[in-house]
Amino acid sequence: MEAGIEGNLDLKPGSRGRRDREGGEEVIKIAPIKEAAAQCMKLLNRMETAKADFSDAIKLLAERSGTNAANLKKLFKASHKGNFSDVRRDIDQQSVLFEQVGEVQGGGE
Secondary structure, eight states: OHHHHHHHTTOOSSOOOOBOTTSOBOOOOHHHHHHHHHHHHHHHHHHHHHHHHHHHHHHHHHHHHTSOHHHHHHHHHHHHHTOHHHHHHHHHHHHHHHHHTOOOTTOOO
């Protein structure tokens, strides 16, 4: 089946991977992938669980604090990523635009 696909795409037969230092194609090594697959799947499952737990915590905090969950997420993510001042500057600019310009007529038609 792969040969058919490769033929349709005008590709040479063989496995394609990353480029080596000389620019040639490396052959994909399947054994390391199979060896690490179970551990990677466990980590992926833990990551998905942690994302869901974080989202649930944000929703509860939004309810308790009377604020928007998306804004809380933005606060925590900006703090975590170390770009708090950049995000704050963007929010400040949005605030100025919304306050000074106001709603622009002609939308929602």
